[in-house]
Amino acid sequence: MVFYFTSNVVSPPFDMYMGLDKFENEDLIRWGWPEDVWFHVDNYSSAHVYLRLKKNQTIDDIPQSVIDDAAQLVKANSITGNKMNNIDVVYTMWSNLKKTPSMEAGQVAYHKDKEVRKVRVEKRINEVVNRINKTKRESFPDLRAQREERDSEERQEQKKLLKQQQQKDKEDMKRKAEEAELRSYSSLHKEENMSTNYDDGNDSDDFM
Template identity: 75%
Template sequence: MVFYFTTNVVSPPLTLFMGADKYENEDLIKWGWPEDVWFHVDKLSSAHVYLRLKKGQTIDDIPAAVIDDAAQLVKANSITGNKMNNIDVVYTMWENLKKTAGMEVGQVSFHRDKDVRKVRVEKRINEIVNRLNKTKVEDHPDFRAAREKRDAEEREDKKKLLREQKEREKEEEKRRQEEAELRSYSSLMKADKMTTNYDDGNDSDDFM
């Protein structure tokens, strides 16, 4: 089961989501999308909260208000972190999450520590947490099917772009050939390269 929350601090609103328990978190880790940003309380147990970006967006495109919402959500869903002030929340792109065979269920590390961001949360802000909880809905998505559908659509998009590129290249080659033929024809039509059956300077009217 996955919980979905709507953050309406931006327009259009964005969706935050998290697994109901560590086993759901494990599936989210396994079948996450390259567009997903992962949030977690630093060095403490907490929910794994995700924000799904649009294709082409980066972690730098996330508005500060959305980061604050995600940070408050993971803090509120951390048994220890919810009781503490001045905690840190870390976030990074899903592709930076590292899972090895020896790790416990729901546990992750990072491929590149330098790609992990951190935001300080001084205290719980009930106004934010309550606003997000009012939008909470539950669902039972098929993580694998959703990821495979996403990948299939991406492959089709790449094929379409490749076909369009080949068409453009074909049209460009046709245009170059037509221009080359036109230049060649224009060169042949220049006056100094043309011949005539005029009398070559002979003023006589005789044909012999």
């Protein structure tokens, strides 16, 4: 089971989701999207919350209010973190998560520590948590199928863009060739490049 939430503090809103337990988190880790940003309470057990970016967005494009929503949701779903004030929530792109066979279920590391960010959560804000929980919905998605469909659409889009670029390059080459031909034609018609059989006033018909 996957729980889905909506951060509607901005328009258009952002989607968030998390797993039921640490075992389901394994599937989320495995089949996450490159557009997903992972959130977790730093140094304490908590839910793994994912925030899905819009197309062409980066982690730098996330509004602070949406980051705060995700952090509140993570804190509220941490047994220890929910009871504490002034905790840190870490977040990074899904692609930066590192999983090895020796790790326990739900445990992750990072490929690059410098790409992990932190946000301080001073306390639980019930108004925020309640607002987010009102958007909660449960689903049993086929995570693998969703990821494969996403990847297929991306490949089709890349093929489309490649075809468009190839067509543009072809048109550019044709245009440059036509311009070069036009310049060559114009050069032939310049006065200094033109020849004549005019005899400069010499009316003689002699060839000798």
